[in-house]
Amino acid sequence: MKELELHKAFMLIEPGPVTMISTRGRDGRANVFTLTWITVLDWTPRFALCTGPWNYSYEALVQTKECVVNIAAADLLPTILDVGTCSGREVDKFEKFSLEALPASKVSAPIVGGCWAAIECRVVDHIAAHNIFILEGVAAWQGPNHKDKRLLHAIGDGTFTADGETFHRRAEMGDKLPPGV
Amino acid sequence: MKELELHKAFMLIEPGPVTMISTRGRDGRANVFTLTWITVLDWTPRFALCTGPWNYSYEALVQTKECVVNIAAADLLPTILDVGTCSGREVDKFEKFSLEALPASKVSAPIVGGCWAAIECRVVDHIAAHNIFILEGVAAWQGPNHKDKRLLHAIGDGTFTADGETFHRRAEMGDKLPPGV
Numbered sequence: 001m002k003e004l005e006l007h008k009a010f011m012l013i014e015p016g017p018v019t020m021i022s023t024r025g026r027d028g029r030a031n032v033f034t035l036t037w038i039t040v041l042d043w044t045p046r047f048a049l050c051t052g053p054w055n056y057s058y059e060a061l062v063q064t065k066e067c068v069v070n071i072a073a074a075d076l077l078p079t080i081l082d083v084g085t086c087s088g089r090e091v092d093k094f095e096k097f098s099l100e101a102l103p104a105s106k107v108s109a110p111i112v113g114g115c116w117a118a119i120e121c122r123v124v125d126h127i128a129a130h131n132i133f134i135l136e137g138v139a140a141w142q143g144p145n146h147k148d149k150r151l152l153h154a155i156g157d158g159t160f161t162a163d164g165e166t167f168h169r170r171a172e173m174g175d176k177l178p179p180g181v
Numbered sequence: 182m183k184e185l186e187l188h189k190a191f192m193l194i195e196p197g198p199v200t201m202i203s204t205r206g207r208d209g210r211a212n213v214f215t216l217t218w219i220t221v222l223d224w225t226p227r228f229a230l231c232t233g234p235w236n237y238s239y240e241a242l243v244q245t246k247e248c249v250v251n252i253a254a255a256d257l258l259p260t261i262l263d264v265g266t267c268s269g270r271e272v273d274k275f276e277k278f279s280l281e282a283l284p285a286s287k288v289s290a291p292i293v294g295g296c297w298a299a300i301e302c303r304v305v306d307h308i309a310a311h312n313i314f315i316l317e318g319v320a321a322w323q324g325p326n327h328k329d330k331r332l333l334h335a336i337g338d339g340t341f342t343a344d345g346e347t348f349h350r351r352a353e354m355g356d357k358l359p360p361g362v
Contacts, residue, residue: 014217015334015342016197036195039220041231041311043337048229048313050222074346081350085357127308130222132229134311150345153196153334156224157362158354161196164331164345165255169262173339176266181338 001111001118001141007180009045009140012071012117013038017151018080018160020070021049022101023060024109030101031057032093032112034084036154038069043178045119045137052131056088061133065123066107069135073116074162075148106138116149117142182292182299182322188361190226190321193252193298194219198332199261199341201251201296202230203282204241205289211282212238213274213293215265217335219250224359226300226318233312237269242314246304247288250316254297255343256329287319297330298323 004012013019016039022032037050047069051058061067072080082097094101100113104120111118118141125134150162170177185193194200197220203213218231228250232239242248253261263278275282281294285301292299299322306315331343351358 011337014337016217036197037220037222039197039218039229039231040337041218041313042233048220048231048311050220050229052223074348077348077350081353085354125311127311127313130229130306130308130315132222132308132313151334151342152348153332153344156192156195156221156359158349158351158358160348160350161332161344162346162348163334163342165343167255167258167333167341167343168339169258169341170339172262173266177339178337 001143004117004140004142006045006137006140009119009137010040010043011181012119013040013047015151016153017071018154020072020080020083020112020115021057022068022070022109022112023057024064025060026063030094030110031060031088032083032099033057034080045140047135049133049135050131051133061123062126064108066109067121068104068107068109068111069119069121070112070115071117072152073146073148074150074152076114077152077160079114080152111141116146182324185298185321185323187226187318187321190300190318191221191224192362193300194221194228196332197334198252199335201253201261201264201293202238203249203251203290203293204238205245205291206241207244211275211291212241212269213264213280214238215261228316230314230316231312232314242304243307245289247290248302249285249288249290249292250300250302251293251296252298253333254327254329255331255333257295258333258341260295261333292322297327
């Protein structure tokens with residue numbers, strides 16, 4: 001993976017992809033869960049991630065204040081389903097699904113091998129009343145030679161769509177785009 | 182448009198589509214802006230919408246605590262661009278772009294004609310420190326016979342993608358799906 005300029009990291013989340021969030025608890029144990037409940041807050045690498053105490057990684061998020069937002073392209077749909085249909089309370093998902101836990105550069109949570117992109121994040125706020133964690137990206141990585149770059153989107157009923165037709169409308173958006181993208 | 186069961190409304194937002202948010206200020210003036218900074222909070226019709234005082238509709242959101250989340254399919258990309266590249270401070274977008282302002286059932290903000298789906302929402306909380314509005318859907322509508330149902334996703338640099346290949350993975354997700362979808 002190649003380092004991605006941090007000011008471009010929002011472009012990985014703005015399209016609304018299925019992500020896999022990885023954490024590493026104080027006990028050193030890594031976990032990963034599938035999540036689509038995430039949005040950019042603006043054009044900075046700040047994100048709102050929605051999850052609560054029912055999630056095994058919740059404790060790690062609260063205690064270590066770190067995670068990695070892994071963006072899986074369509075080629076990883078089987079992994080997204082594997083990781084999304086069991087709990088770290090019962091299984092070591094990295095072991096069970098033979099996932100590679102790549103070292104991140106600034107957080108202790110691992111990057112999930114095989115993903116198209118990843119954003120290392122720190123938790124900068126926790127709005128417990130609404131189960132929202134505010135994340136700040138501190139490093140971003142992208143696999144520029146990744147074969148399948150189609151993002152996946154979850155409908156919520158077990159259906160997923162992959163990116164199809166692309167429309168280039170840069171010229172029409174002019175000064176409504178942030179600088180440097 | 183046909184009424185959509187409220188417990189299914191999250192399925193319109195979970196895929197991360199480009200939306201158009203419509204409001205009606207206390208002065209009776211309707212406005213609409215393009216937004217992709219929105220996520221579901223969980224499987225209920227609760228959403229986190231991110232915007233701040235730079236947005237002309239901000240005042241209406243704060244004062245009336247109402248809006249409509251309009252989901253435009255790919256056929257409305259020109260409207261998404263029109264609405265996203267000017268401000269309600271300077272123009273009446275409904276007039277300028279000949280948009281139909283359909284009456285909503287439970288909020289004073291209008292539904293934008295031509296959209297594939299719409300969720301009428303009330304603002305139930307405002308986390309001003311992070312520019313997050315918490316919305317609660319109170320009615321939802323869908324155009325079941327809409328021709329182009331591909332959702333649009335914004336990359337953030339003027340590029341948009343429409344939904345392409347579909348994967349049906351319901352059987353593999355089992356009890357990880359919410360009831361009734």
